Amino acid sequence: MRSANLGVELLDPKPLASGGRLRRARRRSEPWVGFEWLEEPERTTISVQSGCPVGCLFCDAGTLPYSGNLTLDELRLQAGENPKELRLIRMGEPSFNPAVLALLEESPAKKVLLSTVAPDCPVSERFLEALLELKNRRFPRGRFTLQFSYPSTEPGDRRSLIPVRTWGAEKIAIFGKRWMRPHDARVVLNVPLVKSFEFDPRRAAADFDPAVFSWTFTPVHPSGRARLNGLEQSWQRPPAAVARRMEDLAELGFHVSALPSEDADIAARAACGQLESA
Ligand code: SF4
Numbered sequence: 001m002r003s004a005n006l007g008v009e010l011l012d013p014k015p016l017a018s019g020g021r022l023r024r025a026r027r028r029s030e031p032w033v034g035f036e037w038l039e040e041p042e043r044t045t046i047s048v049q050s051g052c053p054v055g056c057l058f059c060d061a062g063t064l065p066y067s068g069n070l071t072l073d074e075l076r077l078q079a080g081e082n083p084k085e086l087r088l089i090r091m092g093e094p095s096f097n098p099a100v101l102a103l104l105e106e107s108p109a110k111k112v113l114l115s116t117v118a119p120d121c122p123v124s125e126r127f128l129e130a131l132l133e134l135k136n137r138r139f140p141r142g143r144f145t146l147q148f149s150y151p152s153t154e155p156g157d158r159r160s161l162i163p164v165r166t167w168g169a170e171k172i173a174i175f176g177k178r179w180m181r182p183h184d185a186r187v188v189l190n191v192p193l194v195k196s197f198e199f200d201p202r203r204a205a206a207d208f209d210p211a212v213f214s215w216t217f218t219p220v221h222p223s224g225r226a227r228l229n230g231l232e233q234s235w236q237r238p239p240a241a242v243a244r245r246m247e248d249l250a251e252l253g254f255h256v257s258a259l260p261s262e263d264a265d266i267a268a269r270a271a272c273g274q275l276e277s278a
Helices: 072-079 099-106 122-138 155-161 169-179 201-207 224-228 240-251 263-267
Strands: 008-015 021-027 034-040 043-045 085-088 111-116 144-149 187-192 213-218 256-258
Touching: 021 072, 034 072, 072 099, 099 122, 111 122, 122 144, 122 169, 169 187, 169 201, 201 240, 213 240, 240 256
Parallel strands: 043 085, 085 111, 111 144, 144 187, 187 213, 213 256
Antiparallel strands: 008 021, 021 034, 034 043
16 A cells, blocks of 8 residues: 555654564644554554544553544555554554454454453444454454453542543453354453552452453553653563462463563553654
């Protein structure tokens, strides 16, 4: 896909330690509409909106001027011809953009990871229903991983970190059961654990089925917003509070993993929550 035909100007790419590149573009007619994506040998990580209306307290996407959904052609430009793994986890909430479904409908990617905060609104509900059907048809048998951002087992803490109305545990649990088919990847509950927030493994086990859900713990990277809100917590090895919760969840029968900070990604402003454009 030629950027000139899209009315998009490509900005200078930035090298990443992984051997990939952080790429940026902006619309020629509306230069305030920009987006950025990561091209790496094993995966491509794209933005789905310019800015983000959700405004999570640890993420710089919400600090950019919000300019709405990217077009299907802008998504295609980022995804490239044939990514091994396509990850929809950079800027924007995927369930707000129906063009994401159109992209996945035609994508030759071998694997897909899509992360959502599960906004409690009809647009996102329709999106996730359509995504379930699309996953069964185009990405069965473990090729699609759906991830929900789930920073706390306490609804009030979750709401303060993700400041929009989102699906509660019960609704996520029911949807996850419907999502999961034989040989599918478990639905991931992603926990950017913040020190002061409640995370009770027993409550997690009461709310979610280990046969359907797994847990991934991530650091809170030093984005401008995380620093401003005193939430930053980078780590290479899970700190004690994280390790304890991981052990408890594993004892309760869950698959549990950790995704540590990568210094090089942080330096390049490419880690989760960070944006070169911010
Ligand atoms: S974490 Fe995702 S949903 Fe939250 S502000 Fe950032 S891009 Fe938006």
